[in-house]
Amino acid sequence: MPEPITPELIQEAARGSQQAFRAIVEANQRFVYAAAFRFVHDQHEAEDITQDVFVRLWKNLHAYKPEVKLTTWLYKIVTNRCLDFLKSRHGRHRNNKVDVSLQLNVNSTSTPETDLHRQELTALVYAAADELTHKQKAVFILRDLEGLTSDEVCEALSMTAGNVKSNLFHARQKIAEKLKNRYQTTDKSFL
Template sequence: MINEIQLIEQINQGDTAAFRQLLELHHRKVIHICLSFVNDPHDAEDIAQEVFIEMFRSLKNFRKDASVSTWLYRLSVNKSLDFIRQSKRQKRGSGKVGLMEKTDLERLSISNWQMPSDSMEEDDKKKLLYMAIEQLPERQKKAIILSQIKELKQQEVAEIMETTIASVESLLVRAKRKLKETLIRHKEEFI
């Protein structure tokens, strides 16, 4: 197994091959966490690139008692949320569809005529769920995505969010309650 601490020391001494190796170890994980927030592969790639640039700049300050994976997850979450905030500021007042909603609509519009009705209904449910998640307060959104979509353990979520397990549990309870209310309200609107 590769010792990440040794890789970091080699990188800090100017070894670019060590950086490439560390990047290859974590690239897929970073892309997946970014994708779970922005739901667009191109945006996720761009954000991942920013994550690795930030990682490279910050390696000299890396605390060797922390996990590289946890640190990168935290960077990925923060960069993804920064991207979402920036996109919302740019779109404010323009009448454009939100990030998650837009990508889901594009996917649906391309594939609606190709899929059986059961698949369309499933896509509609996913679209609705992502739209409801998008409306959650930021910390609740982080907790629900990391816990339920990325299926991380609560301890890992707590480390990434720099909080306690009890706080994560509380955020999840509130997020689930709010999601349920949003989904019920949405269902009643169409009945």
């Protein structure tokens, strides 16, 4: 999660201060990129989406409401942009995905075998998430991978608490089933 940005800095950026806006971008670009990558699994697309998110933020900062956390607003922008991307790509096959292992934070005490298991599990979770509906995928990523609270997910996706809970339940159920099917015939001790 990025460091909190003061309302004064946001107001300064909204008045056109490039220095203030640069500070906002620097404080938030890693988490925006990470959220985008979790949706699209493509380094270049995630970079493009990240840039687009900040362009949209710059153009709409005047409409920012201080009662909403900036990070929640950014999650809403990145989620909407990613969902637009996923809808436009529907039916097209992409082969330029970055190896999942490049996105992992590998523990220095881990063994090659545990690293391989972690990479395989991560790839399976991403593959399973790709088979979810767009809403289920968005809720799953924001809640379980990004660690947002249910209230923040509701606000970021403009959904009711019941819809978030239902989509999260179904997403987890589908992902668990996919993992169960994969490991049912192989190493059961891994899960």
